[in-house]
Amino acid sequence: MQSPFVSAEKIREHLPAGTFRTIVVKETTGSTNDDVKQLVSRGAAAGVVVISNAQTRGRGRGDRSFYSPADSGVYLSVLLPVTAENLLKITPFAAVALCKTIEELSDLRPQIKWVNDIILRGKKVCGILCESLPEQNCAVVGIGINYSTTVYPAEIRERAGPVFETDAPDKNVFIGKLLSYLTDEALFERCIEEYRGRSWVTGKWIQFRENGVLHTAYAKEIDDCGRLVILEGDSVRTLFSGEVSVVCMPE
Numbered sequence: 001m002q003s004p005f006v007s008a009e010k011i012r013e014h015l016p017a018g019t020f021r022t023i024v025v026k027e028t029t030g031s032t033n034d035d036v037k038q039l040v041s042r043g044a045a046a047g048v049v050v051i052s053n054a055q056t057r058g059r060g061r062g063d064r065s066f067y068s069p070a071d072s073g074v075y076l077s078v079l080l081p082v083t084a085e086n087l088l089k090i091t092p093f094a095a096v097a098l099c100k101t102i103e104e105l106s107d108l109r110p111q112i113k114w115v116n117d118i119i120l121r122g123k124k125v126c127g128i129l130c131e132s133l134p135e136q137n138c139a140v141v142g143i144g145i146n147y148s149t150t151v152y153p154a155e156i157r158e159r160a161g162p163v164f165e166t167d168a169p170d171k172n173v174f175i176g177k178l179l180s181y182l183t184d185e186a187l188f189e190r191c192i193e194e195y196r197g198r199s200w201v202t203g204k205w206i207q208f209r210e211n212g213v214l215h216t217a218y219a220k221e222i223d224d225c226g227r228l229v230i231l232e233g234d235s236v237r238t239l240f241s242g243e244v245s246v247v248c249m250p251e
Contacts, residue, residue, distance in 0.1 A: 005053045005071065006171050014176025019183050020078075022048045028070065030057040032077035033131060033142040040079065046138050051076040051175065058144055066127055067156060072149040074171055078182055082132070082139040086188075088240075090139050091116050091130045092195040092226040093188050097181035098126050098143065099198055104177060105169045111200035114219070114228045114244060119200045123161035141182070147171065196222045206230070206244040216247065 008023035022044065029035055034057075035050040052075045055068035068075050082090055095112045102110050102118075110126075111119045118126035129142040148168045152160050181187060187194070196202070201219045208215055217232040228239040 006051060006175060010172035011051075011176045011179070014173055015179055016183060020047050020049050020179055024048075024050045026050065026052040028052060028054040028056065031055055031142075032058075032075050033129060033140050036077045036079050036140045037131070037133070040133060040136060040138070040140075044079065045136075046079050046081040048079040049076060049179065055144075066129075066144045067146075067149075067153060067160070068144060069149060069151075072147055072162070074145040074147045074175065075143075076175065077140055077142040078179065079133075079138050080141055080182065081137060083137060084134070087132055087139065088225040088227070089188065089191060090141060091128055092222075093191040094128050094130065094141050094143060094182065096187065096191045096194045096198070097178060097184075098128070098145075100181050100187075100194075101174060101178040102163060105174060106164065106167075108163070110163075110198070112195060112198045113200045113246075114222070114239075115226070115241060118163075120163060121161055123159055125161055125163045143178075147174075192222065192224055192226055195226060201228070201244060201246055204246050205248065207247050208239070208242050208244045210242070219244070 006025055008025055011023060029052040032050045032052050036048055039048050054070035055075050058066035058068035058075060095116060095118060098118050099110045102108050108120060113119050116128040117124045126145045131140045133139060146160060146162045148164050149162050199222055202221055204219055206217055206219050215232060217230040220229045220231050223229055223238065230237050230239060
């Protein structure tokens with residue numbers, strides 16, 4: 001059954017002609033990323049979108065679950081073309097596209113917590129999970145948005161929040177704008193520059209775990225591939241992936 005919360009036809013009203021040949025809308029699903037991968041196994045090519053009103057097995061980085069309640073969120077996955085040379089830019093590109101969509105439809109100014117979280121009011125409001133499909137020269141870009149969600153499980157209540165506390169835009173408009181940005185080749189080319197400008201971590205002290213050990217470091221900059229350059233003691237290092245948290249400067 002197609003969910004009434006959005007429709008493929010209404011989304012297409014806000015898309016450039018000829019983009020995203022297949023838009024699948026569901027009331028509920030396990031994981032939209034898994035749905036796209038199933039479509040790929042049946043021959044689907046880049047330009048496929050799966051959108052769901054709820055997920056029962058939504059996940060983030062490291063197979064963590066992503067809270068995906070019905071009605072108040074937006075959960076979608078997009079199959080985008082990618083090469084080995086620009087694979088590392090896919091997550092920053094998606095993060096910038098999300099920020100620009102929010103900015104276009106509101107007076108909000110989100111920031112990006114390296115590598116894949118969108119932050120508003122100090123809380124995570126969106127997450128991104130990209131999965132490479134090298135044999136198809138594609139990547140599945142999964143995006144989970146706490147669109148207007150106000151109730152959260154206790155374990156994430158202090159760090160999760162909604163994008164829109166009031167006056168949320170029509171979801172069809174939001175999704176259409178987001179997908180449009182994800183077709184913008186010029187934006188892809190400059191996405192690292194825009195990603196840097198929205199960074200929530202550079203210039204701050206951070207912590208991260210590596211092989212079970214907790215590290216504290218200074219986040220210096222984002223490099224040209226979207227990696228995080230850090231200063232740990234007297235050593236400059238580059239983080240390719242992982243989960244970081246912002247902390248107060250050590251004594």
